[in-house]
Amino acid sequence: MKTVILAEKPSQAKAYAEAFQQRKKRDGYYEINDPLFTGEVTITYGFGHLVDMVPPGAYEQRWARWSLENLPIFPETFQYEVPTDKKAQFAIVKKELQSADTIIVATDGDREGEAIAWSIIRQAKAFSKEKKYLRLWINSLEKEAIYDGFKNLRPGEYYFPKYKEAKARQNADWLIGMNGSPLYSLLLQNKGIDGSFSLGRVQTPTLYMIFKLQEEIKHFKKEPYFEGEGEIRHQNGQFIGKMEPKRSFKTSEALTAELQNLGAHIGVQEGQINQVIKKEKQLRSPRLFSLSSLQSKMNQMMKASAKATLEAVQGLYESKFLSYPRTDSPYITDNEHHYLVQRLDKYKGFLGAETIETPELFPKKRYVDASKVQEHHAIIPTKTIPTKERFSKLSRLQQAVYLQVLQTTIAMFARNYIYEETTVLTAVNELKLKSIGKVPIQQGWQAILNTGKKKKKDLQKLPVIQEGELVEVELKSLEKETQPPKPYNEGTLITAMKTAGKTLDDNEAQEILKEVEGIGTEATRANIIENLKQRHYIEVKKNELFVTSKGVTLCKAVASEPLLTSAEMTARWEGYLRKIGENQGTPEVFLENIKKFILHLLESVPQQIQQVDLSKEVTGTRQIKALEKKNDQLGRCPKCQNGIVMLYPKVATCLNPECDFKLWPIVAKKKLTKTNLRELLSKRKTSKVIKGFTGKKGNFDAVLVLKEDLTIGFEFPWMNKVKTEEEP
Structure with a gap:
């Protein structure tokens, strides 16, 4: 009897091999000897994807050339191939898989991991009823976690629908790309726009989100407005009060008239303290990190790109310091909570925070909820804590990521941050001015986690005041301007992609997006942003994202096709893809609908492009063409x-x-x-x-x-x- 363990990449295979008693490295695989197994055991691996979809020309020669007459491109059955540079490793993997009685799928535990494993198994012709298939499902590459995972293998067929889901997604994206890209590129070329344009199921609506915001900022007209503010002088100190209820006025005259209405005027006058209200308030520590929230945080802290953060946390995962990174959950289960409590003192010792109190060791529902952990739990530190020497060798971004995750995790065990909020209402006849001051009572988790700079409004410290006291009030008219929204950066774009459903009118689409966490997935959003950069649709300037002339051209071209520009398309597609993954839908039905959508594009887009004014974009042809030659x-x-x-x-x-x-x-x-x-x-x-x-x-x-x-x-x-x- 022979068992073959299929890992996703060499580093993963090496980590698995090191978890067993005896191992011997061979060319492209490891031989394993351990009491956990009987018979021959090997670990082999891919280099990520060993199998790719073939290009259109491999089906029919005429499809190799871009031509409107050759569309649509609908292969009867999809074909796959092994890239030339991966054929040697594939030959080793194929031999191992074909000789196996039991195959353990040990790629990453997500939809993409299933796609990688089963595409290799099927291409190697190692898929048969005679073989047994099992699934490794772990959240850490620590030896103990790996070994426990192999002791508790799951049935492989349980996850096979996830492969069908991933394959359907891959086939659909191929159909959209191979038909939509030549369709739009050729029609734009007919209008004098040089260059090639690629379309994507998630890529295009993401680009359009950036474009819409950019257009909103571009056409935003600042408008002046006026607000009333009072400088309140008391014998114990002075402070600022804002009109209550808060109001703004289009002109200074309108503000002055309203003040007069209320028995007040610009300048110095007498006022009285009407109310002093004190309330004790509490703030709970931040939620644990999903990949998206960590990417947003690191962009905010260090202007790190989504891809850079993913690579940093992936490196920490492979170094056994952090748990699995591609997770959309901010929750952990009782198992993780238990080991975190056991090692809490060691984590605090690493941070030099031994004196900070962390007395709340019970599992709080805000962080610990097994029912909300579907595939992988939140990103947390593993049981392995780096030595100071090992930590010093990590990159600056990896160090920052590890510290942020560690501090956020420890903060879960600290008390709430408690502060006293004092609200003072000052009256000038009928005019009310509201002042708010905050005084910390208990630092709690904020002693562990650096929350950054406080907003100015939080810094006002009010003097000791009693109700009924008279004060001097100097009323001022403040001229301000309405401000345009800020451009996306990679952190805010990741958040916008994750919450895209909030902008939809369709209730069903909103619910789908709520369940699947917006457009894209935790594993793909960073790559989507990188693709938009590499295809020269967007560029980064001072950490802000801007659509290039090429990106503007494509956005104008697709503007008449809402299913290509909004999150609604992704909502519908992801909804049915999820059904495939749950064995409630079929790839055949899904792909038939994709083909109908492509036929609709072929029929309607030529007329749409004809009506689009691209005169400005034609003059920018030289720059668009240059964008294709990035080198x-x-x-x-x-x-x-x-x-x-x-x-x-x-x-x-x-x-x-x-x-x-x-x-x-x-x-x-x-x-x-x-x-x-x-x-x-x-x-x-x-x-x-x-x-x-x-x-x-x-x-x-x-x-x-x-x-x-x-x-x-x-x-x-x-x-x-x-x-x-x-x-x-």
């Missing part, structure tokens, strides 16, 4: 600050037609690298000394600098001197 982009123009500097064979120029900035790649007979040129644009100087320049007095070495007048100069660090290009 030749050097960076943002230092002169106009808007255009992209593009490298051509003899010169680098700004793509903004109104800008004349140029940068020559050959300086003093030395050809500069793209890295050199990019550093000149981004940092105004090269990071290293460049060797091999030729001047009037012979060869020399120097650091290049981009001077204030945007000409190139030479810097000689050892001489502390900058010269022009002509001087050496």
